[in-house]
Amino acid sequence: MTQAAVSELDERVPGRRWTVRLDAAGRGSAAVRIxxxxxxxxDQRHASAAVGRAAAIxxxxxxxxxxxxxxxxxxxxxxxxxxxxHLPDTGRHGxxxxxxxxxxxxxxxxxxxxxxxxxxxxxxxxCAAATPGAKTAATSQAPTAADRPAPVATGTDVPQFSDHQxxxxxxxxxxxxxARRRPPQAKIAQRVIPHDLRPxxxxxxxxxxxxxxxxxxxxxxxxxxxxADLQERKSRAFTTWADVxxxxxxxxxxRRAEQAAAAARLQHRQRTGGITDGDGPTVARLLTVxxxxxxxxxxxxxxxxxxxxxxxxxxxxxxxxxxxxxxTGVGNLVGQDLTALGLTDPEGLVEKLTGCGWLELPxxxxxxxxxxPENPTPITVPSLAPREDGTGQFTFxxxxxxxxxxxxxxxxxxxxxxxxxxxxxxxxxALTLATQTDASxxxxxxxxxxxxxAITAWVPAGPGELQHLVDQLTAADWLTDAALTDAQLTxxxxxxxxxxxxxxxx
Numbered sequence: 186m187t188q189a190a191v192s193e194l195d196e197r198v199p200g201r202r203w204t205v206r207l208d209a210a211g212r213g214s215a216a217v218r219i220x221x222x223x224x225x226x227x228d229q230r231h232a233s234a235a236v237g238r239a240a241a242i243x244x245x246x247x248x249x250x251x252x253x254x255x256x257x258x259x260x261x262x263x264x265x266x267x268x269x270x271h272l273p274d275t276g277r278h279g280x281x282x283x284x285x286x287x288x289x290x291x292x293x294x295x296x297x298x299x300x301x302x303x304x305x306x307x308x309x310x311x312c313a314a315a316t317p318g319a320k321t322a323a324t325s326q327a328p329t330a331a332d333r334p335a336p337v338a339t340g341t342d343v344p345q346f347s348d349h350q351x352x353x354x355x356x357x358x359x360x361x362x363x364a365r366r367r368p369p370q371a372k373i374a375q376r377v378i379p380h381d382l383r384p385x386x387x388x389x390x391x392x393x394x395x396x397x398x399x400x401x402x403x404x405x406x407x408x409x410x411x412x413a414d415l416q417e418r419k420s421r422a423f424t425t426w427a428d429v430x431x432x433x434x435x436x437x438x439x440r441r442a443e444q445a446a447a448a449a450r451l452q453h454r455q456r457t458g459g460i461t462d463g464d465g466p467t468v469a470r471l472l473t474v475x476x477x478x479x480x481x482x483x484x485x486x487x488x489x490x491x492x493x494x495x496x497x498x499x500x501x502x503x504x505x506x507x508x509x510x511x512x513t514g515v516g517n518l519v520g521q522d523l524t525a526l527g528l529t530d531p532e533g534l535v536e537k538l539t540g541c542g543w544l545e546l547p548x549x550x551x552x553x554x555x556x557x558p559e560n561p562t563p564i565t566v567p568s569l570a571p572r573e574d575g576t577g578q579f580t581f582x583x584x585x586x587x588x589x590x591x592x593x594x595x596x597x598x599x600x601x602x603x604x605x606x607x608x609x610x611x612x613x614x615a616l617t618l619a620t621q622t623d624a625s626x627x628x629x630x631x632x633x634x635x636x637x638x639a640i641t642a643w644v645p646a647g648p649g650e651l652q653h654l655v656d657q658l659t660a661a662d663w664l665t666d667a668a669l670t671d672a673q674l675t676x677x678x679x680x681x682x683x684x685x686x687x688x689x690x691x
Contacts (some may be wrong), residue, residue, distance in 0.1 A: 189462055200262030200290070200307030201252070205245045207237050207301050219244065235689070238300055245294070245303045255290045255307050255325040262306035263316070287311050300583070371395060374438060389420050409453035416446035468621070471592050478687030479579045481589055481619045484508060487578060489643050491568070493543040497610035497645050498528050502535075504613070506544065506566060508590040512583045517561035519555040525598050527609050544567065578626040581583050601661040610646055611657040611660030617643045618664070618678065624688040628680035634675035 202224045210216035216636045217237035218300045219229040221244060229244070231237035262685035279369035296317055305322065305415075313319045315530065320454055371378040373395035382388040399416055401408075423439035424433075459542055472478055520551030523531040545565040546553060555560040571577045583588070597612040607615075621635050622628055629635045643649075644656060653671065655676075658664040667676035678686060 192605070196254065199315060201258075202262040202304065202306040203248065204302055204304045205241050205248075207234070207241050207619070214462050221248075223248070223658075242301060245305065249292070249294070249322050252292065252305075252323075255292045255323055257290055258326040259307045261286065261291050261308040261312050263308050263312055268366050278523065286547075289323040291321045293319045295319045300482040313687060322489060346546060372396065381428075383429070387425055390418070391426065394419055406654050409449045413446045413449035413453065416442045416449060420446060443609050458559065470684050470686065471595060472588065472687055475690055477585065477588060478690075480579070480585060481592065481687050483579060484511065484589060485617065485643055493541050494534070495539055495609070495645060497613050498526075499534055499537070500645055501526055501609040501613045502528065502531070502538070504589075504616070505593065505597075506538075506564065507569065508568050508586070508593055510564065510566045511579050511589070512577065513579075514577075514585045515563060515565060518553060519556045522556070523554060525594075527597075527603075527607060527612060537664045592685065598683070599661070599663075601663070605661045606655065606663060606683050607657050608654075611654045613641075613662075614644045614651075614654045615658060615663055618658070619682070619685050620687045622686050622688055623677055626680070626683050626686060628674060628676050630689050634673040636673050637669075639669065640674060 196207045204305050205222075206220045208218050208220065212219045213474040214329055215236050217231055219231065219241045220226075226244070229237075233242055273457060286309050291310050291313050292305060293308055293316065294303065294305050295316055298318075308316075310321070310324070315319055371380075373391050378388060378391045380388075380396070382391075383461070394415065398419075401412065401415065411634065420442040423442060423576050427435035428440060473482065476642055483524050484507060485504065488500065488507055491501045492500050494500075494503070502523070505522070506516075507517070509518060509522075523535070528534060532550045532554055532686045535544070535546075535553060538544040539546055539550065545567065547563060553562045553564075569578055593616060596616050601616070602612060602615065617640065618628060618635075621639075623632045625632065637651075640651065644651070644654070652675075655664065655669055655674065659667055662679050664676050665679055665681055667674065
């Protein structure tokens with residue numbers, strides 16, 4: 186009888202097992218090597234661990250798809266490794282713990298926490314359940330009556346298990362107990378949403394908001410408009426939650442969400458000027474906030490009131506020199522900075538500015554025009570030097586000055602203005618119009634146009650000459666739908682120059 190039991194055990198086949206490993210390909214290199222324990226699989230080499238890990242997982246999945254179903258007659262592959270779910274094979278009669286192994290044979294997949302190896306093996310369902318991190322990929326079919334071995338009489342009813350069998354009467358395999366899993370807890374702002382929260386619509390709104398906030402945290406780029414909408418919804422939902430539950434902290438959280446929504450809205454308006462192109466992206470301006478726009482207008486107004494020489498060319502040169510020296514009254518200049526302004530006689534203008542005492546140079550105007558970026562010329566504008574109390578002509582700091590100077594340089598050196606050989610007056614008008622639009626680029630407050638006397642105060646040109654400047658801006662794709670009357674100028678800045686605008690605040 187014992188011999189019959191042993192022969193039957195010998196007929197059971199060991200469970201299949203194969204391992205896919207991810208190892209470093211060598212020292213001093215990020216490359217990795219993938220190896221599989223199946224003889225037919227050759228090693229693979231990949232450039233990085235991330236690529237190699239994805240390839241290793243794909244390799245294992247391919248084996249799982251091609252592998253036949255788990256065999257009901259196989260015993261646990263994990264037993265050969267001294268799995269802790271099996272009794273140690275000491276040759277002596279150990280403790281009887283038959284519950285440790287049983288159930289249908291399954292194909293289980295386990296891996297280490299670091300993601301360095303993956304192993305698939307045939308084992309019983311109870312061993313798979315007792316192995317940390319194991320996942321079942323396939324389950325064997327229950328054997329039919331024709332597949333079952335003939336019962337062997339032993340005189341006792343002892344159940345048979347996949348890792349060891351004794352001669353026994355035919356006993357059906359025990360069922361594997363389903364693992365009990367708690368339903369996942371829904372959360373928002375580190376708060377658990379009660380499963381019995383009523384009304385149901387409030388609970389659904391809180392769950393959806395939690396999902397939206399978690400998705401927002403995964404975004405590559407911020408979207409302040411979307412964030413403001415989410416914060417407003419959160420404020421309303423938490424207020425309702427506080428009303429139905431009476432929890433004061435929820436009301437405080439709702440108030441904080443309302444403040445966060447307002448702050449996000451303000452930042453969005455400051456960055457974009459409150460303009461969107463339908464469903465498209467917002468306008469990304471070179472000067473991003475309203476304070477920078479006001480500082481740009483203050484410099485233009487100061488130059489209009491304190492320019493020492495008449496004419497648009499002198500006004501444009503004084504403006505650019507003011508932006509270079511606005512903070513301390515001193516700055517650096519090279520010849521290219523002057524030649525890029527489109528002036529007819531830059532050397533003569535510099536000599537006039539030094540002659541009237543507005544500008545001071547260590548050398549001559551010719552030396553300034555000949556200076557190169559590697560050897561710039563220091564310049565001084567005495568009227569812009571700080572007063573004894575430390576205050577100056579402008580309220581912005583030293584970090585703001587280069588931003589304003591870069592913005593003005595971007596406008597006057599626009600490619601199409603240079604291509605059409607626009608005059609200094611045209612470039613000065615372009616700077617002026619860029620600071621006198623609404624958020625959508627329409628000229629004047631609320632897009633109602635700019636008064637003619639305001640334009641001529643900033644751009645010294647007569648009505649007839651002003652029409653020529655407007656025509657030049659239209660030809661350079663700066664201005665469209667322009668209409669100049671005896672009282673005002675109306676029109677729309679083109680879409681390509683909207684990033685250079687400084688919108689007027691309503």
